[in-house]
Amino acid sequence: MLGSFRLANLSTPAKVLVTAFLALIGVGYLIGVRNIFEHHTEADLKPGLTVDDLRRNYHGMDAEVTADSRAHSPSIMEQMVRPGGPMRKFLEKGGEPAVRSLTAWLESGSDESAFTQAALREPGDPSAQRVIGRQCVRCHNATDGEMADVPYAQSVLDEPEYALVMSVAAPLGGKPTPESKSMRLAPIGRPELVQVTHAHIMAIPVFTLIVGGLFLLTGVPDRLKAVLVPLPMLVLCADFASWWLARMIEPFIYVIAAAGAVFGLAFGTQILCIVYSLWFGKRTADSRLQ
Ligand code: HEC
Numbered sequence: 048m049l050g051s052f053r054l055a056n057l058s059t060p061a062k063v064l065v066t067a068f069l070a071l072i073g074v075g076y077l078i079g080v081r082n083i084f085e086h087h088t089e090a091d092l093k094p095g096l097t098v099d100d101l102r103r104n105y106h107g108m109d110a111e112v113t114a115d116s117r118a119h120s121p122s123i124m125e126q127m128v129r130p131g132g133p134m135r136k137f138l139e140k141g142g143e144p145a146v147r148s149l150t151a152w153l154e155s156g157s158d159e160s161a162f163t164q165a166a167l168r169e170p171g172d173p174s175a176q177r178v179i180g181r182q183c184v185r186c187h188n189a190t191d192g193e194m195a196d197v198p199y200a201q202s203v204l205d206e207p208e209y210a211l212v213m214s215v216a217a218p219l220g221g222k223p224t225p226e227s228k229s230m231r232l233a234p235i236g237r238p239e240l241v242q243v244t245h246a247h248i249m250a251i252p253v254f255t256l257i258v259g260g261l262f263l264l265t266g267v268p269d270r271l272k273a274v275l276v277p278l279p280m281l282v283l284c285a286d287f288a289s290w291w292l293a294r295m296i297e298p299f300i301y302v303i304a305a306a307g308a309v310f311g312l313a314f315g316t317q318i319l320c321i322v323y324s325l326w327f328g329k330r331t332a333d334s335r336l337q
Contacts, residue, residue: 053264053328054265109229148175190203248287267324
């Protein structure tokens with residue numbers, strides 16, 4: 048169908064178009080890889096990206112939790128009130144002292160003795176209990192709150208109770224203690240995985256197809272093309288399927304790891320071959336696409 052047409056036969060504007068597209072896709076891919084490092088390295092409560100991070104995210108695992116790992120496993124409340132967290136805006140309504148006070152209490156390990164203590168970080172700051180009472184109990188109360196199922200006080204009129212608050216404020220790795228203990232780390236939730244799968248499946252195969260199609264038009268020998276053209280797409284199928292299979296069958300995490308590596312190599316090779324063919328490849332005689 049495409050006959051002898053090669054990328055080198057494209058007009059210069061078309062070559063610039065394709066090159067700019069590949070540059071964007073290439074940078075986008077590298078940012079994606081960077082994103083994995085930023086967001087997944089601590090899934091196993093340890094710094095550094097290892098196969099255990101995949102194990103935790105896609106299958107779940109038992110881990111030794113030490114004093115050291117607490118810093119890597121903030122409580123649910125800490126995650127919700129961090130900058131960018133969904134509850135941050137409610138906390139900020141209390142002003143800087145409220146933000147400072149609740150953050151200080153959560154970061155120090157959410158102790159009962161410090162719960163009612165004012166001025167944890169700076170003189171004049173309210174106690175964590177008071178901040179939660181003012182900013183959160185409106186919705187998080189057992190009587191008529193929008194979030195009655197995660198209450199911090201019995202009603203809007205009552206003081207927040209430490210035991211209620213601790214259901215979400217306890218550091219996930221336990222209190223910072225010198226001795227370590229074992230705990231089960233669950234994989235990412237099913238709804239999150241549905242969302243992540245959906246987002247990836249709708250996007251990645253599209254540019255994989257475009258790049259694969261361009262690669263067909265390079266001067267790479269046909270035998271090599273026979274392997275390299277379909278490889279990235281096949282690897283994507285294995286990758287996405289393994290995200291789900293690994294929930295039940297642990298060894299599929301190795302398929303995920305291998306798929307990532309093979310995809311990167313094959314895709315990178317395709318892009319480099321395309322750029323080379325565009326600008327340095329041989330033109331074929333008959334066709335020139337304007
Ligand atoms: C206007 C109502 C409202 C206020 C005020 C509010 N929340 Fe929430 N909160 C919600 C809703 C709704 C959810 C569930 C939806 C979500 O996760 O975004 C929620 C969820 C949470 C969760 C997660 C609960 C869980 O078990 O997953 C935490 C923790 C939390 N809020 C903490 C706070 C803190 C701390 C404050 C005060 C700084 C606060 N909220 C103020 C409505 C509120």
